[in-house]
Amino acid sequence: MARPRVGDRIFSSLTLFFALLIVLILGGLLVVLNIDAWPAIQKFGIAFLTSIEWDPVREEFGALPAVYGTLLSSLIGLIIAVPISLASAIFLSELAPEWISRPVSFLIEMLAAIPSVIIGLWGLFVMVPFIRDPIEKWLGSNLGFLPFFQGPPFGVGFLSAGIILAIMIIPIITAISRDVMSAVPATQREAMLALGATHWEMITGAVLPYCRSGLVGAVILGLGRALGETMAVTMVIGNSYKLTLSLFSPGSTIASKVASEFSEASGDLYIGSLITLALVLFGITLVVNIIARLLVWRSVSVKGTGE
Amino acid sequence: MNRLEGNIRRRWSNRLMLVICGCAAAVTIAFLALILGYTIINGVSYFNLDFITQAAKPVGEPGGGMREDIFGTFILVGIASVIALPVGLMAGIFLAEFAGPKAASAIRFAADILTGVPSIIVGVFAYAILVRPMQSYSALSAGVALAIIMIPVVARTAEESLRLVPNSQREAALALGISRWRITLGVIVPGAVTGIVTGIMLAVARIAGETAPLIFTALGSAFGVQGLTEPIGALPLQIYRYALSPYSDWQKQAWAAAFLLVILVLGINIVVRLVSYRKKQ
Numbered sequence: 016m017a018r019p020r021v022g023d024r025i026f027s028s029l030t031l032f033f034a035l036l037i038v039l040i041l042g043g044l045l046v047v048l049n050i051d052a053w054p055a056i057q058k059f060g061i062a063f064l065t066s067i068e069w070d071p072v073r074e075e076f077g078a079l080p081a082v083y084g085t086l087l088s089s090l091i092g093l094i095i096a097v098p099i100s101l102a103s104a105i106f107l108s109e110l111a112p113e114w115i116s117r118p119v120s121f122l123i124e125m126l127a128a129i130p131s132v133i134i135g136l137w138g139l140f141v142m143v144p145f146i147r148d149p150i151e152k153w154l155g156s157n158l159g160f161l162p163f164f165q166g167p168p169f170g171v172g173f174l175s176a177g178i179i180l181a182i183m184i185i186p187i188i189t190a191i192s193r194d195v196m197s198a199v200p201a202t203q204r205e206a207m208l209a210l211g212a213t214h215w216e217m218i219t220g221a222v223l224p225y226c227r228s229g230l231v232g233a234v235i236l237g238l239g240r241a242l243g244e245t246m247a248v249t250m251v252i253g254n255s256y257k258l259t260l261s262l263f264s265p266g267s268t269i270a271s272k273v274a275s276e277f278s279e280a281s282g283d284l285y286i287g288s289l290i291t292l293a294l295v296l297f298g299i300t301l302v303v304n305i306i307a308r309l310l311v312w313r314s315v316s317v318k319g320t321g322e
Numbered sequence: 323m324n325r326l327e328g329n330i331r332r333r334w335s336n337r338l339m340l341v342i343c344g345c346a347a348a349v350t351i352a353f354l355a356l357i358l359g360y361t362i363i364n365g366v367s368y369f370n371l372d373f374i375t376q377a378a379k380p381v382g383e384p385g386g387g388m389r390e391d392i393f394g395t396f397i398l399v400g401i402a403s404v405i406a407l408p409v410g411l412m413a414g415i416f417l418a419e420f421a422g423p424k425a426a427s428a429i430r431f432a433a434d435i436l437t438g439v440p441s442i443i444v445g446v447f448a449y450a451i452l453v454r455p456m457q458s459y460s461a462l463s464a465g466v467a468l469a470i471i472m473i474p475v476v477a478r479t480a481e482e483s484l485r486l487v488p489n490s491q492r493e494a495a496l497a498l499g500i501s502r503w504r505i506t507l508g509v510i511v512p513g514a515v516t517g518i519v520t521g522i523m524l525a526v527a528r529i530a531g532e533t534a535p536l537i538f539t540a541l542g543s544a545f546g547v548q549g550l551t552e553p554i555g556a557l558p559l560q561i562y563r564y565a566l567s568p569y570s571d572w573q574k575q576a577w578a579a580a581f582l583l584v585i586l587v588l589g590i591n592i593v594v595r596l597v598s599y600r601k602k603q
Binding site (some may be wrong): 020022023025026027029030031032033034035037039040041043044047048050051076098099100102104105106107108109110111119121123124125126129130131132133134136137139140141170182185186188189213214215216236239240242243244245250270273274277278289290293296299300301304305308 | 332333335336339340342343344345346347349350351353354356357358360361385408409412413415416417419420421425428431432433434435438439440441442443444446447449450451454470473474475501502503505506512526527530531532533534537538540558561562565566573576577580583584588591592595599
C-alpha cells in the first residue's frame with residue numbers, strides 16, 4: 016500500500032473537524048446555558064423547581080407552574096394525537112392502495128411543514144373561539160362535575176394548547192409509525208392471514224406486536240416535539256402563571272414563558288431564572304429524545320440509516 | 323351456530339375498525355385543509371401589492387406593508403445558509419465517506435439530538451453567546467441560531483444521499499489512481515447532488531418559518547434592514563407580533579404575511595418533492 020496522500024489526510028481531517036463541530040455545539044449549549052443559569056441556580060437551588068412564585072419585582076422565581084403546564088399540555092396533546100396518528104398510520108401502511116396512500120402521506124408531510132407561528136395564528140383566531148363556545152361550554156355543562164372541566168370557559172388555555180400540540184405532532188407520529196409498520200416483514204402478515212385471521216386481527220395480532228417498540232419510540236418522539244413547541248402554544252395558552260386542574264384555565268409552558276418574557280427581562284437573576292427554565296426544558300427533551308431515538312433506531316434498523 | 327355468529331361479529335368488527343382508521347386519516351387531512359383554507363382565504367383578502375412593496379406604517383395610518391421584514395427573512399436565511407452549508411456538507415461527507423462505525427454513530431447521535439433540541443433553546447444559546455457580549459440584538463445572532471437548527475438536518479440528508487452512490491463508482495475512480503478527496507468532491511458529491519440539494523431546500527423551508535429563536539436575537543426592527551450587527555425584522559416574527567397586537571389592521575397584515583410565508587414554505591416543499599419524485603421514476 017502506498018502511503019496516504021497529504022491531500023487525503025488534510026481533507027479527511029477537515030471533514031472530521033466540521034463533524035466534531037456538531038458535537039461541540041451540543042456541548043456548548045449545555046455549558047453556556049449552565050453558566051448563564053448559575054445566578055438563579057445559586058440563589059434558589061432545587062427549590063426553584065417546587066416554587067410557584069414568579070415575581071420579577073421582588074425577584075422571586077419558581078418553575079413549578081411552567082413545568083406543570085408543559086407536561087399537562089403535552090399530555091393532552093398525546094391523548095388526542097396518539098389514537099389518530101396510529102390509526103392513520105395503519106390506514107397508510109396496511110389498508111390504502113398506493114394511489115391513495117401516496118398523496119395522503121404527501122399531505123400529512125405538508126401539515127408537518129407548516130410553520131408553527133401560522134398554526135398559532137390559526138389557533139388564536141379560528142380555533143380558540145370555537146373551543147370556547149361550543150366545546151368548553153358543552154364540557155362545562157355536561158362533564159362539569161370533573162375538576163378538569165370547571166371554571167369559566169376562556170378559550171385560551173391548557174385545552175387549546177393541547178389540541179394545537181396534537182395537530183402539530185400527529186404528522187410526526189403518523190409518518191414514523193407508518194415507516195415502522197412498513198418495516199414489518201410480509202411473512203408475519205401472511206402467517207397470520209393463513210391462520211384465518213381477518214385483516215384487522217392480522218394488524219393487532221401480527222403487525223402491531225412486532226413493531227411495538229418502534230411505535231412507542233414514535234410516540235415519544237412526538238412527545239419530545241410537543242414539550243419544546245413554542246410559538247403556537249404561546250399564542251393560545253393565555254400566559255397566566257398558576258397551578259390548576261381546570262383545563263379551561265389559561266396557563267404557561269416553559270417554552271411560552273421564555274418566549275414571552277425573555278426579551279423584556281432585565282437583571283441577572285430574572286434572565287438567569289428564564290435560562291434555568293430553558294435548561295430544565297433542555298434536560299427533559301434530551302432524555303425524551305434519547306429514549307425515542309434508541310427505540311426507533313432499533314426497530315427500523317432493518318431498512319434504516321444505520322449499519 | 324355460535325361459531326357462525328362469532329364469524330359474523332369478527333367480520334363486522336373488522337370492517338368497523340378499518341373504517342375508523344380511514345376516518346382518522348381523513349381527520350388529519352381535514353386539519354391541514356382547515357389551516358390552509360383559513361390562511362389562504364384571509365390572506366388573499368388582505369393581500370395587496372403595497373404589502374410587499376411598502377415599509378410598515380405606524381398604527382392608525384392606512385396601508386403599509388412588510389417589505390423590510392420579507393427582505394429580513396431572506397437575509398437571515400442567507401446568513402444561516404452561509405454558515406450551515408459548509409459545516410453540514412462536510413460533516414455529511416465525513417459520516418458517509420471517512421468515519422469508522424463508532425465515530426459515525428456517535429456523531430449521528432449528536433446530530434439527531436441537536437435536531438430535537440427545541441428551537442427556543444437554540445435562541446437562548448445564541449442570545450448568550452452573541453447578543454449579550456455584543457450588547458445588541460443583531461441579524462448575525464439570529465442567523466447563527468438558524469444555522470444551528472439547519473446544520474444537523476443538512477448533515478444527515480447529505481450523508482444519506484452520499485450513501486446511495488454505488489460503491490462501484492468509488493472503486494472505479496480509485497482504480498484510476500485518483501486521490502480520495504478528489505473522488506469525493508468530483509465523483510461522489512456530484513452523484514448525490516439531487517439528494518443533497520433536496521435536503522438543503524427542505525432545511526431552508528424549515529428555518530424560513532422559524533420564529534422562536536428570532537424573538538430575542540433578531541428582535542424586529544422599525545427602521546428596516548440596517549446591517550448585520552443591528553436588529554432586523556423577519557416575516558414570521560412579524561406574524562407573531564401583529565397577531566397578538568390589539569389592532570385589527572395589524573391582525574389583517576398578520577394573515578397576509580402568513581399567506582406569503584405558507585406559499586414560500588409549502589412551495590419549496592412541493593417543488594422539491596415533485597422533482598425528487600420525478601428523478602426516482
